[in-house]
Amino acid sequence: MLKTLAALVQSNRYFYVPFFLWVLTGGTLLSLYSKDQLFLGVNGAHCPLADILVTGSTYLGDGIAFGVMLVVLMIMRKWRLFLVGAGSLLFITLVVQCIKHYVNDPRPILYFQDPAILHIVPWINVHSGLSFPSGHTSTAFGMFSFLALILHNKKWGFLLFVLALSTAHSRLYLSQHFFADVYFGSIIGTLCSTMLYWLFEYRRSQTPGTTCLHNTVITPPAGIA
Numbered sequence: 001m002l003k004t005l006a007a008l009v010q011s012n013r014y015f016y017v018p019f020f021l022w023v024l025t026g027g028t029l030l031s032l033y034s035k036d037q038l039f040l041g042v043n044g045a046h047c048p049l050a051d052i053l054v055t056g057s058t059y060l061g062d063g064i065a066f067g068v069m070l071v072v073l074m075i076m077r078k079w080r081l082f083l084v085g086a087g088s089l090l091f092i093t094l095v096v097q098c099i100k101h102y103v104n105d106p107r108p109i110l111y112f113q114d115p116a117i118l119h120i121v122p123w124i125n126v127h128s129g130l131s132f133p134s135g136h137t138s139t140a141f142g143m144f145s146f147l148a149l150i151l152h153n154k155k156w157g158f159l160l161f162v163l164a165l166s167t168a169h170s171r172l173y174l175s176q177h178f179f180a181d182v183y184f185g186s187i188i189g190t191l192c193s194t195m196l197y198w199l200f201e202y203r204r205s206q207t208p209g210t211t212c213l214h215n216t217v218i219t220p221p222a223g224i225a
Helices: 002-011 013-032 035-043 048-061 064-075 079-103 135-150 156-173 179-205
Strands: none
Touching (some): 002 179, 013 135, 013 156, 013 179, 035 179, 048 064, 048 135, 048 156, 064 079, 064 135, 079 135, 135 179, 156 179
């Protein structure tokens, strides 16, 4: 069973290697710097163009993008992949919401005594509660890790990781979350999608006459593979 998981990670190393490096780097930063330092270091680096670009990247994790991906799988009649993807989204949502309501941490706008030190984009509604973990980050990493698993060209995995990480960055940039929120959110999203995909694949591999999910991958259109 563990060999199946190891093979899955190995075959999708373009996503998982940078993800593991991110986990190590993020954990190191959390141990070296305070909550305030990490947040203000990211939030304080801003410019008008970035305001627009980051607004776009944050919506990759709002659940709509994940829903669009599921609709595409339905249209393509990839029913098994649709079920695994939908299960991943549901699993991530349940885990994140349970932790959010249990921890009930304040967000930056409520945490800092002087909200004026925050960079706030005027067209974004900044929330004040249920900060930990970041739902947008969890959803983005869940979706992009799932895409890395099902795409035929595994080299796309690196770009998918970068897109997921851009969503994590956007949550600090937009004053919605702290570094720990997005760090653990990225781990939750990736683990939920990977473990569910792995369990489905392992179960199918034990059933005679069936093919594994990784044999029903999505092939990108010609010219972008």
